[in-house]
Amino acid sequence: MINANKAKKELAEKFGLDTERISVPRARRVFLEVPYAQFRQVLEHVVNGLKFRHLCTITGLDEGESLAFIYHVAHADGTVISLETRVPKAAPVLQTITDIFPDGVSYERELVDLLGARVEGLPAGNRYPLPEGWPDGQYPLRKDWKVGMLDGVK
Amino acid sequence: MANIKIPIGPQHPALKEPESFSITLNGETIISMDMRLGYNHRGIEKACEERTYIQAMYLVERVCGICSHSHSTCFIQAVEEIAGLAVPPRALYIRTIVSELERMHSHLLWLGVAGHEIGFDTLLMYSWRDREVVMDTLAALTGNRVNYGINTFGGVRRDISKEQLDGLLKTMDVLEERTKYYIEVASQEMTLIKRLSGVGYLSHEDAVKLGAVGPTGRASNVDADVRRDDPYLAYKDIEFKVITDTHNDVFGRTLVRVGELMQSYSMIRQLVAKIPEGPVTVKAPRKMPAGEALSRYEAPRGEDVHYVKANGTDKAERVKIRAPTLANLQSVAKMMENNRLADVPIIIAAIDPCFSCTDRMVQIKHADHGRQETLSWQALHAQSLEWYRKQGVDFADLNAKMSRRMKI
Amino acid sequence: MILSLFNLLIFPGFLFLSLFGLAMEFVDRKLYARMQNRIGPPWFQPFADFIKLAAKEEIIPEEADPVMFRLMPVFALTAVVTAFFYIPLWGTHSLFAFNGDLIVVIYLLTLPTLAFFLAGWHSTSLFAMIGATRTLTQLFAYEVPLFMAVLAPALLAGTWSLSEMTVFYQVHPAYAGFNIIGFIVALIAIQGKLERVPFDIPEAETEIVGGTFTEYSGRLLAMFRMAIDIEAVVCASLVAAVFLPFGFGLGPAWGFVIYVFKVLIIIALLALLRTVLARLRIEQMTIFCWKVVAPAALLQLLINLILSGVL
Incomplete structure (x- = not known):
C-alpha cells in the first residue's frame, strides 16, 4: 500500500525535488511541481514505478506569463498525485501523454481548444469541445479572453 | 452491399442529447465509428x-x-x-x-x-x-x-x-x-x-x-x-x-x-x-x-x-x-x-x-423573470393534477390506486 | 350493382374497415398502456391522430421518385382492403369466394409489405433504405411459416377456398383443435408482418429513426398508418377464420358479435406479445423464424397430412 507521504519522499529523493514544492494537504492527496524538462521522466515513474494507473484529468491554467498544466493521476488505493508543470505562454508546446494514457486524448484536446496549447503527437481526430469554424486564436479559458471578443469575428 | 455511412446524431431519436456519431456500416455490421462531441x-x-x-x-x-x-x-x-x-x-x-x-x-x-x-x-x-x-x-x-x-x-x-x-x-x-x-x-x-x-x-x-x-x-x-x-x-x-x-x-x-x-x-x-x-x-x-x-x-x-x-x-x-x-x-x-x-x-x-x-457551459443569458410566486410542493402537485383534470385526464384516482398497490 | 358498391365502399368494405381498424388500434394501444401501468389514450385518439395527420402538409424529398412515393400508400391500402373481401367474417361465406382464394388472400397480404419496401427504397434516404432492406429480409423470414401455417388447416379441410374451409370446420368443429401449433405460428408471423415488437426491426426508432416511413408525412403517412391498422384487422380476421372457425351458424347479428370478439382476442394476444418482449436484432429474428417457427409450421403440415389420411 502506497500512501501520500511515502510517494512524496520517494519522488523527492529520486528526482532531487525540493520538498517545499511537494505538498500533502490531506490524506491521499499529493501536489507537486516539476520543471517541464523533468516532467515526462517523473510522470513515467509515477505511472510505472509507483503504479498510479488512472488519469483523472488534466487541468490547464492561465498564469499570465505561462500556462500551467496539472496532470491528476490516481492510484487504486485512492491516492491522487497532481503533477504540475508549466510552459511559457509564448510557446506553449507540450508532448502528448496519450502513449501512456490513451484516454488522455479528450483532456489534451481541451487544452488545445480552450487554452491554446500545442500538443505534439496528439492523434488526428475531431476537435473538442469547440465547434468547427471557431475563430483561430480565440482561447476561451485564457484570462484575457472575454465573450465580447467574438463580436465581428468570422 | 457497399459500405455506407450513417449519421447517429446530432439529432436522433436514440440520443437524448445532441452528440454526433458517424457510423460506417457494411450491411448491418459496424466497420468504424467517428465521434464528434461538444454540441x-x-x-x-x-x-x-x-x-x-x-x-x-x-x-x-x-x-x-x-x-x-x-x-x-x-x-x-x-x-x-x-x-x-x-x-x-x-x-x-x-x-x-x-x-x-x-x-x-x-x-x-x-x-x-x-x-x-x-x-x-x-x-x-x-x-x-x-x-x-x-x-x-x-x-x-x-x-x-x-x-x-x-x-x-x-x-x-x-x-x-x-x-x-x-x-x-x-x-x-x-x-x-x-x-x-x-x-x-x-x-x-x-x-x-x-x-x-x-x-x-x-x-x-x-x-x-x-x-x-x-x-x-x-x-x-x-x-x-x-x-x-x-x-x-x-x-x-x-x-x-x-x-x-x-x-x-x-x-x-x-x-x-x-x-x-x-x-x-x-x-x-x-x-x-x-x-x-x-x-x-x-x-x-x-x-x-x-x-x-x-x-x-x-x-x-x-x-x-x-x-x-x-x-x-x-x-x-x-x-x-x-x-x-x-x-x-x-x-x-x-x-x-x-x-x-x-x-x-x-x-x-x-x-x-x-x-x-x-x-459543460460557456455563456448564460438571464431571461426575464416572470411573475414570482412561492408554491409548496403539495400546492404544485395539486396544481398539476388540476391542470390535467381540465384536460380531461384525472390522475388523482390513478395515483391513489397506485399508492395503494405499492403500499406507500 | 348498388349493393356491390355499398359492400365495397361502406359495409363491410372500406368505411367499416377503416373505422374498425382505428377502433382496434385504440384497443391495442389501450391494452398496451394498461399492461405497462399507464392510463393510455382515450377512445377517439386514433381517429384524432388520423384526422390531424391527414390535415398536415405532405413533404416529398427532392431526390425521391414522386410517382412511386405517392403511389405506394394507395397501393398498400388497396391491397389490404381487397384481401378482406375474400375472408369469411360472420357467415360461412365471404363476400367474394372462389376455389383458391386462400392463396390470393395471403398474396394480397404480402403486397403491403412490398409497398413498404418500395416506399422506403424510393425515399432514397439512408434510414428509409436500411428500413426497406430490413422489411424485405424480415418478409422472407416470416412469410414461409405463415404460408405453411395457414395451408395446414386447408390441407385438413381438403380445399383451397376459405369459405369452403369454414364450412368444413363448421361440420367438424373438433378438427380445429388439431391446428393449435399453426395458430401460434400464425400469431408470431403476423406480429412480424405488422412490424410490431419484437419484430419492429424495420422501423426501430432508436436505430433508424422512422425506418421505411422516415420521409413520409401528412396524408401519405396517414394512408400508410391506415393501411397498417386495416392490415391488423385483416390478418386477425384471417387467423380467426382459419383457426377459430366457430359461431358461424347463429345468424348475422350473433355472428357479427362473435367475429368482433374473435378479432379482439387476437389483437389482445398481439398486444400482450409486444408488451412482454424486447426488439430482436434482424439476424436473431431470421434465425428464430427459420430454426423455430418454420419447423413448427412444418410439423403442423405433417400432422395435418397424416390426419387427412387417417380421418
Missing part, C-alpha cells in the same frame, strides 16, 4: 471564474440535470477543503442520503432508457414509474425533483425530520421489492438477454487502458469505486459492497447497476440508523483563502473530478470539471467493434452518457 459546450468553467463561490455552486449544480448533486457536492468538497471548513457530521449524512437517492433515480432512469433503446418499452414504463417514487422522495427532502439545491458551503440548507427519515425507510422497502422484480426479469426474459449479452464487449485490459470509470468499468471487472477507495461524505461510516461483474458487456453493465441499486437501499437504511444529531451548517466565509484542492466523487455514472484553485478573493481562480462520461466515451469506439447497427443505441446508452456534463 453542449456552455463554458461553465469560464463562467465559474467570473462568479462568486456561492453563485458558482448553483451554476455547477446545473452542469447536469441527473447528477446535479454529484457535481455540486464534488465542487463544494474542494472549496471546503481549501477553506478548511469542518462540516457538521449531520450535514455530511444528509448529503450522503441525497447522493444515494440520486444514484437510485439515475440508475432507474438508465434501466428505462436501456429498455427503450432495445425496444422494450414496458421496462421503461415500469422503471420510470418507480423512479417517480425516488423523485417524489427527493422533492420532499430537498424541495426539488432535480437540481436539489440542498448543498451550501459549510453544510446543507435543510434538515431532515424524524418523520421524513421513517418515510425514507418505507420507500426503501417498496423500491427494494420492485428492484428484486427487475433482477428477476433481467435474468429470465429471453429477448432481453439476447439483446444485451455479448453486446458492446469491453475487455478488462481495454477498460483499464481506456480509463473506464463507474459501472462501465466495474462491468469489466475494474474494481474501483471512489466511495470505498477515497472515502468522502459519510461513506467511511457505512458498509457496502462494490459491485463488479465479469460479463464485460451491456448485460454486465445492467447487472452492476441493478446490484448497485440494492446496495444503495442498504446504505440508506444504515445512514438513517446512524445519522447523528446536531447542527447542519457552519458559517462559511465569503472570500476563500488561496489554495488548491482536488475532489473526487462517485457519481452514478462514475468518478467525477473537480479541481478548484482559489486566489483569496470571493471568486475562484480556476474550476476544472471532469464528468464521468468524458472518461467513458473513449471506450465507446472500442465497444462498437464487431457489433451491429441495431446495437449502436444500446452500446452508447450503456455507458449512461450525459453529454451536457461532458461538454
